Amino acid sequence: MDPSSTVDPVTELPLDLDRLVEESLRERFGAVAVLRDRWRDGSNRFDQGGEALFAARTPSGSLAGVCGLNLDPYVDDPGVGRLRHLYLLPPFRRQGIATALVGAVVHQARGTFRVLRLRTDRADADALYTALGFERCSEPDCTHVVDLSSVTCRAFLSFRRHDPAFRAHIRSMSRRRKWVAQLMHGS
Numbered sequence: 001m002d003p004s005s006t007v008d009p010v011t012e013l014p015l016d017l018d019r020l021v022e023e024s025l026r027e028r029f030g031a032v033a034v035l036r037d038r039w040r041d042g043s044n045r046f047d048q049g050g051e052a053l054f055a056a057r058t059p060s061g062s063l064a065g066v067c068g069l070n071l072d073p074y075v076d077d078p079g080v081g082r083l084r085h086l087y088l089l090p091p092f093r094r095q096g097i098a099t100a101l102v103g104a105v106v107h108q109a110r111g112t113f114r115v116l117r118l119r120t121d122r123a124d125a126d127a128l129y130t131a132l133g134f135e136r137c138s139e140p141d142c143t144h145v146v147d148l149s150s151v152t153c154r155a156f157l158s159f160r161r162h163d164p165a166f167r168a169h170i171r172s173m174s175r176r177r178k179w180v181a182q183l184m185h186g187s
Contacts, residue, residue, distance in 0.1 A: 004059040007100045009052045009108070013039045016063045024087050029122075035068065035085040046070060050081065050112025054104045056088070056097045064092040067101035069108050072117050074141040081113035081148075086125070098128055110148050117142045 017036055024032040035053075038044035046053040046068050056065040065088035072082035083105050088098050109116050118134070120126060120143055130136065134144040 005057065005064070005097065005100075007054055007056045007097070007104045009104070010055045011047075014055050014063050014066070017066070020063060020066060020087055020089060023089055027090075029087060031085045032066065032087045035066065044070065050109065052105070052108045054101055054108075056092070056101055058092070064089055064097055065101055067098075067105055069105045069116075071113075075117075079114040081109045081116045083109075083116055083118040099132065102128075102132055106146075106148065114148055115145060116148055117145045119143045 013036065017032070021032050021036055024030070035044075039046075048071055051068075051070050053068045054066065055063060056067075058064050065086070067086040068084040070082045070084055071078065072080040074082070083102065086098060086101060088101075106116065116134075117137075118129065119141055120129070126136075126143070129144045134146045136143060137145045
């Protein structure tokens with residue numbers, strides 16, 4: 001991720017979200033449109049205890065992606081959160097931005113939730129989540145889960161974006177896969 005890119009919580013729906021909605025629908029990914037529509041109708045503003053919506057912006061200020069955190073509506077347990085609506089515009093993929101978004105969600109979730117769950121049917125998302133320490137599960141409403149009390153979730157480590165030495169180390173890596181392998185082996 002470019003060191004001048006940002007991932008921050010938002011309390012208002014980004015005005016430039018429609019670009020992400022249009023592009024995601026071209027890819028047959030409707031979650032960003034659902035995010036927008038539920039925000040507008042008031043049914044999900046990511047404003048309950050522990051919830052948040054994050055926006056990733058490029059150095060020029062353009063919206064590159066979003067990711068949300070909710071109380072998981074599919075289980076009756078206030079200790080279970082749900083990662084929702086992760087989406088990045090295609091030109092910004094494979095640059096560490098999705099990892100930073102997931103890291104921001106994990107960082108936020110650790111203060112409220114014990115477990116974080118999600119559901120995806122995309123192979124690229126499956127690869128990302130498993131590389132970040134999520135375990136696959138086979139429930140109808142959940143494909144991946146991570147225990148937030150463990151250190152297995154590699155996304156949390158990426159949230160150290162304010163640490164200059166860590167950022168320089170990440171920039172020096174030519175591939176995210178190499179970075180994940182080093183994190184997993186403790187190097």
